Amino acid sequence: MSNPVFFAPPGTLGQVAPGGIFLLEGPEARHAVTVKRLAPHEYVDIVDGAGTRMSGRVLTASAGSLEVECTSLAIEERPRIRLVLVQALAKGDRDELAIETATELGIDAVIPWQSERSIVRWKGDRAAKAHAKWQSVVTAAAKQARRSWVPEVRPAVDTAGLAGLVEAGELAVILHEDAVRPLRTVLEAWKFPNGSEPREVLLIVGPEGGISPREVTRLCGKGAVTALLGHHVLRSSTAGPAAVVLASDVLGRWAAPDR
Numbered sequence: 001m002s003n004p005v006f007f008a009p010p011g012t013l014g015q016v017a018p019g020g021i022f023l024l025e026g027p028e029a030r031h032a033v034t035v036k037r038l039a040p041h042e043y044v045d046i047v048d049g050a051g052t053r054m055s056g057r058v059l060t061a062s063a064g065s066l067e068v069e070c071t072s073l074a075i076e077e078r079p080r081i082r083l084v085l086v087q088a089l090a091k092g093d094r095d096e097l098a099i100e101t102a103t104e105l106g107i108d109a110v111i112p113w114q115s116e117r118s119i120v121r122w123k124g125d126r127a128a129k130a131h132a133k134w135q136s137v138v139t140a141a142a143k144q145a146r147r148s149w150v151p152e153v154r155p156a157v158d159t160a161g162l163a164g165l166v167e168a169g170e171l172a173v174i175l176h177e178d179a180v181r182p183l184r185t186v187l188e189a190w191k192f193p194n195g196s197e198p199r200e201v202l203l204i205v206g207p208e209g210g211i212s213p214r215e216v217t218r219l220c221g222k223g224a225v226t227a228l229l230g231h232h233v234l235r236s237s238t239a240g241p242a243a244v245v246l247a248s249d250v251l252g253r254w255a256a257p258d259r
Contacts, residue, residue: 008022040061043071078149079106090119106254116214163221171190175243186227203240
């Protein structure tokens with residue numbers, strides 16, 4: 001079984017080397033000691049959310065600190081092909097469920113999308129609070145999945161803003177029930193300039209009422225393509241995670257690392 005994971009502030013693991021001592025303090029240390037009941041001689045992983053992972057053995061544990069002896073330190077590279085979930089805002093926390101599950105499955109970034117048919121609206125103070133909530137959701141999911149990278153929650157966009165991202169990007173796929181080609185076919189058949197691979201693939205998911213025909217036309221006019229995810233209509237909370245699984249397999253993100 002893998003070690004439990006705790007987060008350290010970015011940059012704090014850079015000076016640690018095998019044999020050295022790292023002191024974890026604050027809420028993460030309290031959680032490790034009071035909730036996880038970690039004790040000396042147990043093993044943990046401490047990550048910074050930006051790819052650095054320290055594995056180590058607990059030396060001392062108190063209510064506000066965890067002293068860990070570093071046994072190994074690794075920098076985990078991000079996937080060469082990154083997946084970005086463009087998730088339309090949805091009611092009933094279905095959008096949060098989508099990004100939570102997608103994070104556990106390996107998404108690299110999420111973009112909140114204020115689509116035409118989104119019932120939920122991010123306005124004023126609520127927008128900042130909602131964005132912070134999304135970041136909290138993906139951070140907790142990354143910890144649950146024991147990831148060293150925490151997905152970035154990028155600024156929310158409306159359809160005009162999303163069209164700009166599609167135009168500037170390399171591959172944008174609208175998951176749509178009226179599409180003809182399956183997502184697997186779209187990913188396998190995509191031709192990249194000079195045989196290169198994309199840096200990012202946008203996976204675009206609409207709200208409960210679906211993406212409007214006007215939005216599909218606008219986004220496709222900027223270079224997006226539509227793709228069918230399956231024979232059944234999926235909820236807004238299900239489509240994104242399902243697409244992440246399939247895309248990760250097709251694009252080789254889940255291949256065994258070279259030994």
